[in-house]
Structures are given as C-alpha cells and as structure tokens.
Amino acid sequence: MTRSHYYVKVQVIMKRLKLVFTLFVVLFAVTGITAQNLNVTGVVKDTQGEPLIGVTIRDLNANSGVVTNIDGEYSISIPKGTKLLFSYVGMKSQTIEVTQVKLDVVMEFESEQLDELVVVGYETMRKRDITGSVVSVSGNDINSKMTTSALDALKGQVAGVQISASSGQPGEASSINIRGIATFSDNAVGPLYIVDGVQMDDINAINPADIESLEVLKDAASASIYGSRSANGVIIITTKQGTKLKPMIDIRYSHSISNLSHRLEQITPQLLRNYLARRLEYANNEGKDYVPISFPYTDIALLTDTTNFMFNSNNDYQKLAFKTGNRDQIDASIGGGADNMNYQLNAGYLSEKGIIHNTSYDRLTTRLNSEYKATKKLNLISRNSFSYSKKKGIDEFNYLNNVMRRLPTLSLYYPDGSLIGNLWGINPLSYKYATNFSTNYNATIFQALNVDLTNHLKFTSNISARADLSKQVAMTPSFILNAQQTTNNARAINILNTKWSNENYFNYYRVLKGKHHLSSVVGFSMDKWNREVERIYGKDSPSDDIYTMNAFVGNLDLNNTNSLKEGNAMMSYFFRGTYNYLSRYIISINYRADGSSRFSNNTRWGHFPSLSIAWRVSDEKIFANTKEVFDDIKIRSSIGKTGNQSIGNYDYMMLYDVGGVYDDIVSLTPYSLGLSNLKWEETSQFNIGLDMRLFDRINLTFDYYNKYTEDLLTNYQLPKEIGFNSIRRNIGSISNKGFEFLINGDLIRTGGWLWNMSFNIAKNDNKIIELSDGKPYLVNSTWLVQEGGKIGDFYGYKNLGVFQYDESNAFTEDWQRLTPVFENEVFQNRYLLNGVAYNGNVHKKTLPNGEPFRGGDIDWDNSHEAEGEKGVINDKDRQIIGNAQPKLYGGLNSSLDYKSFSLLVSFYYSLGGELYNQALATINSNDNANVMPSPDFVRNTWIEQGDVAKYPRPVADYFQNNRTVDSYYIEDASYIRLQNVRLGYSLPSSLSKKISLRNLELFVYCNNVLTWTKYSGFDPEVSSGSALEIGMDTNRYPKKREFGIGTSIRF
16 A cells, blocks of 8 residues: 555545544555565564563554564564654654564663653643642553542542542542642632633532543642642643554453441440430439439430330431442544644543442533644644533432431331331431432533744744533422421523633743753733622422423522522733753753733732743763663752632722612612722742652652732621621732652562662641731631631540549549549548648539539540639630641552453551541430430430449430530541552563554452541541531541452453
8 A cells, every 4th residue: 555545545544533423433454565575574572571462663664553462572664764753752762764574672671751741831841841849640640540530530640639429429529739739719729620721619520531641730830830729739731642653443341349348336126215215314414403404314215115116116227327339431542643643632521420329420521622734834732522411419418417317216107008208307318309410511621732933942823712511409398307398499600711811922942052952931911700690599399290490480499599600710821941951060040920800900910920940960070970870850849839719800990789679679788898909819839849860760759838828818707887798808828838859769670570669748737827917717607717827727625535423523623623532422622632631622623603513524624714704614615625737648559460461559647636426426416306316325325323424414405415526526537558560461562463563451449448437437538628618527428349350351
C-alpha cells in the first residue's frame, strides 16, 4: 500500500467520526504490503534485562506504529531502511535505522524522568525545571484505584492533600483541602480546578477513565498565575488526547458488589426489656422527684408486655436498612490521527446501587478532544464534553438517626398487615416510598487556536462555555412524616449555572548560546458567571402517590417558594517570566491582577505576585564524583500571594427583597446589609523545598511552608437589635504552617520483578491569629473561634465521670476530689483525700441556684473558673475539649509487577485529631422516653446509689446531664485504612494475537478493605465540606466495602 493510499484511508475514518459521533467504529487493517517490506520483530528491554510493556515504536517515514506487549515484544511491517523511533515514559528515546528483520533494543532510564512535561498554567515545563511545589499524578495511577471519583483515587498519593468522603451515598463528592484550612468561607475551602483549560468548581462529572494526568499546585509560586480562587491550591486535569498512530480502541468493564463496612452494636429485645424495667425502677425510686410528668409509665408497661403483637418483634435495623449494593461501569475510547491532526473520543457509563434501599447513581459521560494543524503556523484545538447523571438519595441527616433509635421490639406492620411508616422512629422499610432524586446535565465547549508568530513567539486564544443544570425533586409521604398521616411535603429546585471565558496570551521561548533559556507568558482573560434558581415548596397534597409539584399547587409553601437570578464577572491580566541557566540556576516571576464585580470600585482589583528560585546543586563541580549516588539534587524556594473572592455576588451592597402584600400592593424590605469597603481575602505563602534522586531509583521530596491569610471573609454575627442576623466582612487572619515529605522508588527491578513503593507524610499547624475586635464567637453551639485557637476547636463541658453517691460530690477548699467512706452501704460522715483521712471543710458542686449535684450526675470540670465562681456549673465552664484537625496524615502505595501479574496495595492514614460523636450523644441524651440509647449506655447507666457507671441517670432532668458538648463523646479519630487492593493478570501476547487483540487484562479488586481505629461510630472519616464546622459525626450515609472484577481490552 502506498503512502498516499494510507492517508486517504485515514481521512475516510476521520470523516466518519465527525459525522456519526458514536462510541465505536470499525477498526480496519492495512493489507497489501508490498513485496519489499520487512516484517521486523524484536524485544525491548531495560538495562536490567526486564521486558518493557507499552513501548511505542513509530515509523518515522509513515503514519504508523505499534506498542510492545506484556513480554516486551513487537512486530511491525516497514520498508527496508526505515527509521524507527522507540519511546517510553521514563526512558531515553532511540531512533534506529532498520537493516534486518530481527531488532532487539535496550532502553536506558532517564534519570528521575526529568524531561517529563508538567502542566503549570498556560504552559508546560520540564519537571526538572519546576521551581514551585507541584506534584504530578498519572492517569494510570488514578485509574488503577477503581473509584468513581478522581478525588477518591487521589487519596494518599499527594503529600499535604487531605481528602475525605463527606458521605458514602452513591454520587456524593469528597471534600479536599491543600495545606490546611486557610479560610472561614465554606465556598473557598477547596482548590480551583482547571480541566483542559476550563475553570470548574468541582470535578464530580469527570470520569476518572478520561484523565491523562493530574497536577496539584500547592505553593503560591505555582498557583498565583491563577490569582483569585487559588489561595487553597490548584488542581489541573488534562484528559486523554489522540496520537498520530493508527486508531486504537480501549474498553474496560468492571462489576462489583458492596456491603456495609462496619456494623454498630444494637440493643436486643431482652436487653431492652431489662433496661426498661431498670428505668422504671429508677423512676419509682431515685428519680421519683425528678422525672417529668410526661414520663411514660404506661408505655413502659406496654412495651414490656411480651404478648402484645405491636411490641414483640426482634428487628435488626441495620440488616433492614442496609443491603448488598452493586456497581457496573463500562468505559470505552477510540483515538488516533495523522500527521496534521489527532482525535480522542471517550465515553463511559456508570450504574451504582447503594447499600441503603432506594439509593442509586447513574452517570453517562462523553468527551471528544481533537487537534488540527491547519497550516505550519496555525493549530486548532477542540475539547468538548457532556455528562448526565441521576442520583436517588435519602435524607441522610435524619434517616439513620431515626432508624437506629427505634425500638427493636416494635413491629414493622400494623395488625392488619399494612406497613408502619413512623411510630417511635422511622420504619426503614418505609423509605422506599419516599422520593428524593436529582438530575444533572453538564456540558463544556472549549475552542482554541495557536499561532506560531515566529520561531520563538506563539499566540494562543481560547473561548470556553460551560452549563450545569441541576433538577432536584423530593417528596416525603404522610405516613413517614408522622404516625397520624396528616401531612406530606415536597419540593422542586432547579439550578442553572453558566459560565463563559475568553483567554488570550503570548508564549515566548528562546535559548541563547545553548545555555540561557528564556521563557515568558503574558495575557489577559475575561470571565462571566450566571446563576438562576427556582424553588417551589408544597405541603398537604391529596395523594402520596404523586411527587410532582402540580399535586401541591393548591397549597404551596409561599415562605420558601421563590426564584433568583444573579451573576458576576471578572477581568484579569497575567504574566510569567522564567530564566534558566542550563537547568542549574532558575528564577521565575509571576504576576496576576484580577478585577471582580463582587467588590466595590474602591477594592475591585486584587494583585497577586510571586517569586521562585531553584538551584540544581548536583550540577556543581563539587558533586561531580557523586553521580553514582546522587543523580539529582535541587533546592527551591518561593514566596507569593494568592487570593479568594468566594463570597456572594452582591455582598458589598444593601439588598432588598419582595416583602408582604398589603391592599394588593407588594412591599420591598431590606434583605441584607452590605459593606462598600469589603476587600479581597489574601494568602501569602513561603515555601522551601528539596528534590533528590538517589541510586537511579529513589526519589525524595521535602517541603516546608508557611501560609498567612489575612482579611478573612465571613458572615459576621450582628446584635439582634439591629434587625439583621449577619453581615459579610473581613474579620481577621489565620496561619497554616507545616511540612511534607515524600519518598518513592523501585525497591526491586530485576529478574522479571518490578516493585515500586511510595510513602508520604504531612503535618499542618493551624492557628487563628486575629479576629475583628478580638472577640471570640461560637459556631453552631459546638466550635469556638478565638484568637490563638485553631479551626475545629470543640467547645463544651469536660466530663470527669459520674458521681457514685450523693456524698461523692465532695471537694476540698482547693477543689480536690474527696472519697466518701461507707460501711455496709451506710455513709460514715467522713472522707479520704488520696487515701488519707480528711478533716477540712467540704464543698459541693452546684447548679447556679445552689442545688448540689447528686449521685448519678456528671462531675463537670470547672477548674479554670475564677476563684469566686468555682463549684458553680454554668456556661462559663465550657472550655476547649478537643480539636478536629489531624496531627499527621498521608499514604503508602505499593505496586508489584511480575511478568503477567500486577498487584496494587494502597493505604491512607490520619493520626491525631478528634471527632464529636454527635449521633451517639443524641440517642444517649435521654430527653425522649421512646428513644433507645446505645447498648453501652444500657449496660452502664446509673440507676441507684453506689452504682459504678459510665453514663448518668437514665432520664433527663433540670440538672442537664446531656449538656452540649460533652467531652465523653469527643473521640480519637485516628485511623489507618487499607484503601485499595487490585490484582491483575495480562494475557500473554501469543494468546492475545490469536484472538486479534493488542492486550487483554483481567483483574479483581477491593476498596475500603480494612480500617484500624478506636472510633466507635460507623467510620472515623467524616467531612462536612465546611470551613469551620468540621469533625462532627451525624450518622450520615456510611461507607461501603467493595469487591469487584473486571477486564480491560485493547484492539
């Protein structure tokens, strides 16, 4: 076949792709090789003699190529005298002229893969020339984790990056923060995402199978080119692009089943009846003067009646609430190209059924990337994607709490056989009749052109548009809301977010005298965001069977039914200049100016500069004789400023809203206050780092950073007499400082074995430096924000134990605890102090009214009170009783390859830090006689004088033994998790060829395998996605343990 004929064939394929836009195309083979062609075969190995899988061998005289199989073998038909290019990531490329039919090649390692290109914002740079803190993760590393989310796959792979799943519900996103929490604004906790040049607020709609590489920009020098929204880091995602090889089809399918990873102990019927009997005993004796009038004596008698149909069941609510889930996922792609163009078409479908009934997630993604070289100087780029998802969920903030507190003896059905919905707790079987789903549509269009103006100067212009439409529908039927079945409710919420952007910039690159490398980027951009919201709420429809809002049109909830339309815009200028002398001395300067419509004219512009330098010490003469040990040593440092403008679009203005209607006249009323001097939140960051490579196989990276954020943007609480709850303002400053360490390398690289391991660890110290007027404030009655404190400080009462007797409430004058002396259960009117008789004055802890605490009450600490107020327990006794932020966190990853087998094992850990088990505290609060506490409470509650107990009296009263927040429910949140295990087997090439495949892999995997922790709840990994409200477990949807199998096929 002639070369021209081959190009005709390729063009026919491209035309069909553009017209049909389908997932699969017919892959045709080139036949009719001329007689003078050679069928060249061989094996490609590394310097250790190990076969290399996936080496690209390209014919430089024609648009064709092949890749090596699992055994490093290849076969290609080419004319004699052709030059072949052998290339492989991490290896030095080789060009060889073919003179014989057998050609074996040995490829050498490229030290530290230093020539690998890394995306850093508006350009790519060689990894060896990076001056900032940038980590690159390959698409293979992401896809091998077998997760549905790119963030979940990133967990434990990058030092200094914390990723926590906010919920185990299918389709729920994880939260992420880079180098600590540096803001008080919930919308600004996470990083800025750039996907193929398009800015995004999240990447939930991105299929991990589409990702080619992911870069994490952690310091100011790397992120400041993006200015605003980059204060908490930047994540740049590049999706897969086509190559100039023949069309290649990849298909991957996986199926998995999943179950609840950790069960909680549940009260048995016998334990319940024993507890109710003891509780009744308490009410009739010790508690007779304290139990409320509403105490259900009759209900307790009823519940302990073993002959009553309604109260004689034995329900395992976790077994009823949870089920076996499953997930099916198929991803397919086709890519190829010619000398002047390439294309890549990806598509994926995910269908997941959750481990709780009536929960599921379905997602369809498509992406088409293409490049066309129209002329020698003009290159056209197109990136287009579309995704659709539908999530069926539950009200996870209430569902499990209601189910877990329901009496285990209570029947699931009425005597007539009808299903009970809500009777002393929600029946888990009833939730399948509730409606709660959201449908999301996401579309992105990105078009760009590159013009080579000269050999050194290139101009790029791009325009992008993105639309996200979310349609949420929920309806709760009447028999779930209450036992009387008197009311139901529903809501429909439609949210449309659109964004368009235009960027224009010049790239300049030049090498002078072969030593001096000069590069720069200068440009400007324009962005516009719009948001439209429609909310419709209704109640008391005539039927529970219709969830659409037309059924509620006669009884809309007008207080919550409304619509909103808003928008904001930004204009930016940016610059980067880099000087590089032989990759030995490098200096880079960045600057960006952002003008945002979210601020007034006086404070509209934010300015974000940075400076970074690097010194490759290993290239100095003093290290000339150490190359056998030190392949590369680079010291780098940076300083810079980034910004945050994640606030409301009109927070600097006073806003008005439509008020009530009087005499057919609609009134306008003030809605919120504004501050005209509201300004940017700015983060200054210093970073110093060390990169090393040893023995041609071990990489070390160390970073120390110090971040300082000032002019924090938050909603400041106002005095009630003003008439407004809060106002957005700049209130203070916060610091985050810490270190990150990473070591990875090939431990074994011989005899068919390749074992690579990676370990990273990070520590971050967070401190609130300054607040407006120095005044501390309380967030949601749980967290204290104060100067000198930390984000995540739990503020509550310190629990010192339960008084065994009334007489146990006894203290010395300096408030040391005394021990009462009893003989034959009779108090002897004397006390011991540390085992020695005490004859001094005895003091008691009391309520503010002077009434002393009793046996069975909690001994609350008030040692920090002023001298005149000690012994009186009140709000002033609240103190810092823990903090939610971990002290150390990181990951361990291992990949082992032996011939056709591969094994991946990854761990993630978080050490130190605490959780407030609010879900457990709630069911143990004893403020509702029909709510069942935990089994541990039942076994260890105080009933009568002399009981040695962990928990107080079983009925709440005015002594407030259920105070918020009780330190007893502050638990150690440390854990180590075996996150992923994956075992793969690739079919030998001899067998693959027989079935016309390039490669076939079979694999099995398990996610969330094991967790080592002392935490008593479902899971110690808890996230709210909030900046200030962190570390509280409310019994959201638990995480699953997943087992799966799959196959990956390449045609």
